[in-house]
Amino acid sequence: MYEEARRSASTLRESPPQIRLPVLPGVDLSARYLLAETGTDAGGDWFDTVVLDDGRIALTVGDVVGHGLRAPWVTGRLCAALAMALQDGADPADAITRLEKFARRVPGAEAATVCAAVLDPSTGDLTYCTAGHPPPLIASTSGTARYVDPSGGTPLGAPGEYQLGSEHLDIDDVLLLYTDGILERPQCTPDQAIADLLRVTAAAADEPQLSAERVTEQALGLVAGHTDDVTVLAAHRRTPVVALTQSGPAVPATAARFRDEFAAWLRALDPEPVVVIGVESAVLELMANVVEHAYYDCAPGELTLAAGLAPSGELEISVRDRGRWMDSEPAADRGHGLALAGSTVDDLTVERTATGTTATVRTALTKAPSKVVGEARPATDQVEFSAAVTGGRLLVGGPIDIATARGFDRILREVARHATRPLTVDLSRVTHLASAGIRVLAAALRRSDRKLELVALQGTPAEHVLALTQLPHRTA
Template sequence: MDVPEDMTKYAVLQKALLPTRLPVLPGVELSARYLLAETDASAGGDWFDSVVLDDARIALVVGDVVGHGVRASAVMGQLRAALGMALQDGADPAVAITRLEKFASRLPGAEAATVCVAVLDPSTGDLTYCAAGHPPPLIASRKGTARYVEPAVGSPLGAPGGYELGHDHLGLDDVLLLYTDGLIERPQSTPDQATADLLDAVEAAVAGPQYSAERVTEQVLDLVTGHSDDVTVLAAHRRTPVAAMTRTGPAVPETAARFRDEFAAWLRALEPEPVVVIGLESAVIELMANVVEHAYYDCAPGQLTLAADLAPSGQVAVSVQDHGRWKESEPSVDRGHGLALAGATVDDLTVKRTPDGTTATVRTALTKAPSMLVGEVSPATDRAEFSAAVADGRLLVGGPIDIVTARGFDRILREVARHATRPLTVDLSRVTHLASAGIRVLAAALRRSDRKLELVALRGTPADHVLGLTQLPHRTA
């Protein structure tokens, strides 16, 4: 659910203080949604957070500060930061909230704030939790039933009383839901009816075979009409960890193209945000192209191995390995930039050369955007073949432009430009992969055109991302 374009400056502040990303993890799927109050567009004190701990557990947090406006948002931001530090230091939920309560006692505006913390071990399903004056989490079973956990007694911050640690368990495919009280304090319903409605909504969300954390948070918010307070929901779906991927084949363009599509399917099944997908796919394409073009330059093509794995921390590592001997060459204007492009699209790139071959590894954190913040154009998820067609004076290009298709694309581009009677626009919005081989074709075409060629791509698409990295002049639609 996207935030309306007419969001006030206070809601913009709220957006800035909430997490901008959720981690994508191998054994648990997360989803968060934030809904602004209809009666007050200013920022509130609701917040959520997710903290990956050093032992591969995940801490999930929702909280609520009394009031709206800049003061509530500022208090919320400080409480969120203090609680996150306590959890990262290894404190269990009850101890972390106890520390937070001491911090809140010195923070004006934090009195009566509520918070719920749950720490999940995705590998075992063990769950510990604590609520400070906050509604208890609920657990939905793959059998289509839902229940609230036993309350772990605790008062709102600043009120007398201590905090208890609760224990529970998530079975495989169970979903944990944390939420703020705006979900069950609705003008049209009594608290008892609202809590029963919430159970019914979650049970309906997990009743089908294709349920997910995203589906649960989406259907839960369908309950909310005419609400007078902000609503925050955070769900965790414990699932079978994603299996690592390994592929080996001859180092030829056709193999690289097949591995590209298989890796894309593996990656997108994890549902990271589009910009991460674009960056990783671009890096992997470049690394495989380097093997095909350079690793076996003086002999018959040997083996190309692609391996990908997602660590419990949420960092994915992808390696491309060969057993050849690279030819050393100086970069030119049109060549030798594949590794630089690969490194620019990920968090880390390492290249290890030995007498037995070369292994290039890229690492990057997989993340997704909470629904309040979604706004980028999603790249196509279906496998697409290369295509090029002229319509209304534009060359519309789709599918991959890589070492397999770049030569054909170059021929088409030259032919269309030669017969064009006016400046030619090349629309790359439907391109699924733009590799350095395609960049070379476009750079050469721009030099030949004498400003009679314009490149266009929709914002957030793979072409827009890669053209920006390589600084090729283009217009973003």
């Protein structure tokens, strides 16, 4: 019993609740995530989607240092805090500013990077902000893609301010948010990785049908031999879904025709199968009730089926008749249609008047992201980590990642403690600067009170990451 309880607790720590994507009338969403470590259900990357009260949708992605048990704990708190700020009406820059203050009290949140964007599906207006995170990109059906202008902003816990950027999406444009694992690929320069992501995204968005799914699938297709988690979140601004309304005589043939038309309409929205099954079952039960009971004492009258998708992602379906139902107690094998219909959806209400009955179904339409668990295969031609004081500066080489960051932190603290003048940390020979290394550097900058300078050669991995995360540095 003890072992069973221990395993259950471990599962709860490692597997946060599965986030579902809302199915929306004017935006099609897709998300995929690739885990660097086998045997786990969660890593250091996260994403979230929040439908705001005014119909806009907030899209967020983030990257927390490390993997294992602590990472999901940290990501859950950051994700919830950012969602709350956005729901309270904060714009992306203000929301990240609030998140940065909150993160100071969350162990393990230091140097986490975040991107938040808010899209208005009705106008295409987009606002966004990054905190040490790569900027989103926009792809169009013309076969082109572009990165939005960086909004600046340092990782959580590092000195800096957050600015708001703005953009516009036309109908059928696709917005892509992602984590930096997709850019930091083995045997691939930063410039090549940036160009590759633009190329595959532009090609995937060339056809508007299922653009969001194709974009996330093709983007993850770039990743091979990854050593970091990767998350991609795409939003395809589409022509709003047209509501379905059908009327006809309340006979079995009409109900069968409406069933097929409704099924095609619903499945075109691409919700997850379990939702489709529940909603279709409810609609069939409600139409059958009308056919069998609404006009029991007269010729079949009208049956009306209406279905629409609200900006919140809530599906509303009404089944109406103009008849008069007979009041009767349910028999052992009959009369349970309403109970069955209500059990498969979020809410069912029935309103009976002198002119007819209206049964209304409401349920949230959602779909699940795709999760791909990959093998953690280290990059080839690995260079060992090294750090040595040369000519009055700390010269660092090799990878600064989750495996070497702790040793690097000890060396940096020791050298800084004995330095008699401002210390220069030369990162030009660093082959891989991961988020664990960024956390060490951000903490060192906070401690140094401007007595520490970071230097990297232009075009090197370290220079790319330092520029991306907006950590203060000098390019040699």
